[in-house]
Amino acid sequence: MGKIIAIANQKGGVGKTTTSVNLAASFAVLEYNTLLVDADPQANSTSGLNLDPKEERKSIYNCMVEDINAEDIIVASDFDNLDIIPSHIDLVGAEIEMIDIEDRETRMLKALEQVKDKYDFIIIDCSPSLNLITVNALTAADSVVIPVQCEYYALEGLDKLLKTIDLIQSRLNPNLLIEGILMTMYDTRLRLSNLVVEDVRKNLGDLVFKVIIPRNIKISEAPSFGVPVIEHDAVSKGAVSYLNLAQEILKKNKIEVKA
Ligand code: ADP
Ligand code: MG
Numbered sequence: 001m002g003k004i005i006a007i008a009n010q011k012g013g014v015g016k017t018t019t020s021v022n023l024a025a026s027f028a029v030l031e032y033n034t035l036l037v038d039a040d041p042q043a044n045s046t047s048g049l050n051l052d053p054k055e056e057r058k059s060i061y062n063c064m065v066e067d068i069n070a071e072d073i074i075v076a077s078d079f080d081n082l083d084i085i086p087s088h089i090d091l092v093g094a095e096i097e098m099i100d101i102e103d104r105e106t107r108m109l110k111a112l113e114q115v116k117d118k119y120d121f122i123i124i125d126c127s128p129s130l131n132l133i134t135v136n137a138l139t140a141a142d143s144v145v146i147p148v149q150c151e152y153y154a155l156e157g158l159d160k161l162l163k164t165i166d167l168i169q170s171r172l173n174p175n176l177l178i179e180g181i182l183m184t185m186y187d188t189r190l191r192l193s194n195l196v197v198e199d200v201r202k203n204l205g206d207l208v209f210k211v212i213i214p215r216n217i218k219i220s221e222a223p224s225f226g227v228p229v230i231e232h233d234a235v236s237k238g239a240v241s242y243l244n245l246a247q248e249i250l251k252k253n254k255i256e257v258k259a
Contacts, residue, residue, distance in 0.1 A: 002115075002117070009157075010134070014184060018219060023245060028081035054089075107136055138165065148183055165178065180249075216241075222238075
């Protein structure tokens with residue numbers, strides 16, 4: 001049974017897509033069969049795995065709004081053990097189209113239940129919003145990873161996200177766990193980065209992952225080649241840190257490391 005992990009934070013630019021693509025790729029490299037679900041209409045995870053988001057292709061939108069089978073929209077990526085359910089700009093309209101549907105919060109759950117058995121991990125890249133699609137992702141997920149950028153206003157908005165997670169736990173998905181808070185874009189040259197990590201650890205303690213993702217040029221270059229960082233430069237600090245994150249999650253969940 002696949003473990004479903006949503007990558008969520010309603011703040012934009014904190015590293016959700018980067019974490020989704022590279023965590024999924026790390027699990028795949030460790031030989032876990034992995035599915036990346038792009039649940040953001042901006043479709044950055046889709047293009048990050050070298051699929052043109054403008055191309056006519058069925059997406060998570062068709063699954064949620066039109067009841068198309070998830071199996072029929074899964075695309076094999078260029079990388080071993082890594083499949084993707086792409087996104088499409090159409091997803092922007094899904095929220096309004098779903099407003100009258102009775103089970104509108106559980107559409108993604110139902111879609112992913114059809115394929116959950118085929119994967120070890122399913123990673124959902126959420127949009128920068130707490131909209132109905134994100135609610136669907138959190139309802140479908142077993143756990144959530146929250147990327148937080150190492151910057152001055154790091155904790156801003158986190159309250160609202162944690163409250164939303166609380167609400168989802170009490171109304172829609174009692175099993176939802178916080179997998180961890182992930183500090184991203186850490187800059188060793190900046191004292192600020194250090195202070196932010198200290199502050200977040202002081203406030204949130206054990207919820208914060210031990211692994212910290214450094215700001216790394218290879219990470220930001222990789223999407224322009226349509227590849228995860230591990231494919232772009234396997235020995236870069238960025239690639240190694242995402243591999244370490246995958247290992248930390250395996251350890252936390254007492255899942256045996258294969259590779
Ligand atoms: P989100 O999905 O939360 O909006 P992204 O993952 O798209 O955020 O990241 C925002 C920008 O920051 C992107 O241009 C991405 O390449 C860059 N970025 C993210 N993480 C890193 C990192 N660790 N090092 C360097 N650049 C990064
Ligand atoms: Mg994104």
